[in-house]
Each structure stands twice: as C-alpha cells, then as structure tokens.
Amino acid sequence: MERMKPKISLYYIVQVGGWLCYYFVYCLLAYMGSGHVSFKLYFAHFVEAILGLMMTQMIRKKVLQRHILEKKIAIQSVNVLLLTVSFALVYAIVYSVLSIIFGLHSPNSNISFFNYFLLQWMYSFVILLIWSLLYFLYHYVEKNNKDELDKVQLASTIKDLELNTIKAHVNPHFMFNALNSIRALVDENPERARMAITELSNILRSSMQADKKKTTTLREELSIVKDYLALERIRFEDRLNVDFQVEEDLLGQSIPPMTLQTLVENAIKHGISRSVEGGMIKVSASSIDTRWQIQVENTGKLDLAKEPKGFGIISTKDRLRLLYGEKASFVLQDLPGNKVVATMIIPLNS
Structure with missing residues (x-):
C-alpha cells in the first residue's frame, strides 16, 4: 500500500x-x-x-x-x-x-x-x-463564517430531525405506560392521578416546544425530568430510586431542551427496566472552571453494540457540537459496580 x-x-x-x-x-x-x-x-x-x-x-x-x-x-x-x-x-x-x-x-x-x-x-x-x-x-x-455555517446546519438539523425528536421524547411505550398507571390510580388514589395527568401534560408541552428554541435553563429541564421520573415511579414503585445533586448556582445555566430528559429516558429504558430488582438514577450538576458538567448515572451495563448508535445519543452529540463546538463534549461509559454514567460538559453562560 x-x-x-x-x-x-x-x-x-x-x-x-x-x-x-x-x-x-x-x-x-x-x-x-x-x-x-x-x-x-x-x-x-x-x-x-x-x-x-x-x-x-x-x-x-x-x-x-x-x-x-x-x-x-x-x-x-x-x-x-x-x-x-x-x-x-x-x-x-x-x-x-x-x-x-x-x-x-x-x-x-x-x-x-x-x-x-x-x-x-x-x-x-x-x-x-x-x-x-x-x-x-x-x-x-x-x-x-464557521458560526454562521453552524447556525445554518443547526437549523437544518432541527428541521430534518423534528419528527424523530418528537417521537423519541414522546414514544408510544412511555405514553401507554403512563396512561395505564394513571388509570390504575383513578379509583385507588384520585389525587395522585390528577397530579400524574398534570405531569404528563407538562412533558407533552415541553416535547412539542423543544424544537422551537435552541436552549432552555437547567431549572426548566430539571422540572420536566422530575415530572417524567415521578410518572415512572408509579410504574416501578420501590424498584426505582432517584437522587438529585445539583449546585444551586447552575440552575440558570443554558442547556439544549430535552437533552437531559433524553439521557434520563435512556437510563430507564436501557438500565432500570432491564433489571428485575430495578435500580438507581442519579442526576448531578457541578461547575468546572469556565464550564459545567451534568451527569446521569444509572444502574446497568452499557451495551456498546446498540446504545452509542441510538438516536438519543447521536442527536445529543450533534446538538452539543452545533451549539458549542469543541467547547462542549458528551461521554457515555461504564462504571465499576454495575453502573453507567452519561456526562455532558457545557460552557458556562458568559
């Protein structure tokens, strides 16, 4: 050669x-x-x-x-x-x-x-x-010139992936599971059923608005994630443990909408739901010099043949690259003790 x-x-x-x-x-x-x-x-x-x-x-x-x-x-x-x-x-x-x-x-x-x-x-x-x-x-x-090109690419990517994004965030399986859980609560716990309907409504509203803005605040994103996990806890009950460790100063930081939701949904789909005993999901956010990182850690094992090629992972990488370039990064990796962690590193707001 x-x-x-x-x-x-x-x-x-x-x-x-x-x-x-x-x-x-x-x-x-x-x-x-x-x-x-x-x-x-x-x-x-x-x-x-x-x-x-x-x-x-x-x-x-x-x-x-x-x-x-x-x-x-x-x-x-x-x-x-x-x-x-x-x-x-x-x-x-x-x-x-x-x-x-x-x-x-x-x-x-x-x-x-x-x-x-x-x-x-x-x-x-x-x-x-x-x-x-x-x-x-x-x-x-x-x-x-590169920024202008990235803006054009971002707009094109959002348009091309609009339907796929909506499907990814409001997939039929989640909808059916959520509705079944709410139906079971109607007679047993009407108050909780009403709260669950409100949580589902918030998630649907955010999903439909995700493609209309480039970024949202971490506070708003966490609100949707908490609604999502609250609905999933109805289904998993004691099999799902949730832990949030977020620095208060980071709640106003910008993040692409529904990216954290995507990571949490992947953690449920590929981690918790595959284990009979269930497991833990930990969401944390901390600052690192001029950047900050947000991590989603869950019980489970990384399937290298499937997960890194999934739509959620690919779209997350693409959106971070187009919005922040080399200043942002995304890593999905195994941890000791049957754990998987997804890490996003994003520049701090100037």
Whole structure:
C-alpha cells in the first residue's frame, strides 16, 4: 500500500511564503536604491526575515497555548499588543547582537548603537503588529463564517430531525405506560392521578416546544425530568430510586431542551427496566472552571453494540457540537459496580 504524504497546512505555506516575499522585495528595493549588489545588505535582510519568521511562530505558539482566540475581542486586543511589544523587544535584542557579530551596523554611522537598537525595536514592532493583526483578523473572519455555517446546519438539523425528536421524547411505550398507571390510580388514589395527568401534560408541552428554541435553563429541564421520573415511579414503585445533586448556582445555566430528559429516558429504558430488582438514577450538576458538567448515572451495563448508535445519543452529540463546538463534549461509559454514567460538559453562560 502506498504511503500517504503528510499534508502541509495552509498556514505554513502562507507563513514561509510571506517571509520569503519579504526578503526578496527588500533585496530588490536595496538593489534598485544602490544600483549594485551588496551581499552584506542582503544578508542583513535575510537575518531580518529569519528573525521575523521565528518571532511570529513564537507569537502563534503563545496564542494557541493560552487559548487567546477563544477569549473576548477586548482581551484578544490586549494580548496582541503585549505579545507584539514583548517579541519586538526580543527581535531588537537578537538583531542588535547579530549586527555586532557580523558587522551589520556600520561603525562609521552617525547613529549611536542605543538609537540603532531603538530603531530596530520600533521597526520590528510595526512589522510584528501588522502580522499579528492579519493573523487575528483571519481567525476572526473564519470564526464568524464557521458560526454562521453552524447556525445554518443547526437549523437544518432541527428541521430534518423534528419528527424523530418528537417521537423519541414522546414514544408510544412511555405514553401507554403512563396512561395505564394513571388509570390504575383513578379509583385507588384520585389525587395522585390528577397530579400524574398534570405531569404528563407538562412533558407533552415541553416535547412539542423543544424544537422551537435552541436552549432552555437547567431549572426548566430539571422540572420536566422530575415530572417524567415521578410518572415512572408509579410504574416501578420501590424498584426505582432517584437522587438529585445539583449546585444551586447552575440552575440558570443554558442547556439544549430535552437533552437531559433524553439521557434520563435512556437510563430507564436501557438500565432500570432491564433489571428485575430495578435500580438507581442519579442526576448531578457541578461547575468546572469556565464550564459545567451534568451527569446521569444509572444502574446497568452499557451495551456498546446498540446504545452509542441510538438516536438519543447521536442527536445529543450533534446538538452539543452545533451549539458549542469543541467547547462542549458528551461521554457515555461504564462504571465499576454495575453502573453507567452519561456526562455532558457545557460552557458556562458568559
């Protein structure tokens, strides 16, 4: 089999090509200005181009390490200025030292070495600032284009999956089970039957509205989940234990509608209902730096052949990706002690 050659990214092509153009343009201008070949001057421009390439590479490295492109515009602007000033100073120091070593700074010049250093620092600051602005401008435009594309994809996905979403959240089995449970309560416990009808009504209303908005609050989502689990407890009785551990400060955070409901429903369907003894469902939410996570843990065993390919799991991953990109994630995994946990990590509201 023929081995594939590694693909060179567009950035490196533009980066190296840009500094080569810088070198040749300055050499051409030097020749046109003097009318003769000056290898010393050409070498000086070569050193400038190499230093410029090195400094801009280091600026880019710092930008990626500190995730500056993900921050607000004001913070990006401050970082651009600080990085440019810092690396322009490094550039000026290195170039001035090389000027002494290779004699690039003429001793017959009327300008002092200190002033020569200041000129180099100002010159390099302008060059690096232009590079930084072009670099950030490119990523800013690219991010806006990507956001617009994601919005179009999200709208298209919502439209394409609208019927499937409704079917997934209001499936016939749940409806039949809920109605049968309510019917059994009508004579036995009329008050609880009325509450169950209200809970079912809330779930149906939320399901029908799920495709009309991109996000809802965790408080609203938990309300629907509690109604859903209250109906399921009528069916499972003592076989279903429920535990909520949610940080109060996170109740106002945004979450795609019905995603938590989907995870809880999967936990019932693939975990609790498969066990004669029933089991436990634990819903927890906690903050992690600039993001927060919500977990649904249930008794059971993960069926790798089916569950990761189910509609609920796939739609949850797609909605998180389209809304938050790489800032959000979803993981479904086994835990020791016959448990399965689904974890969503979402950025905190700004």
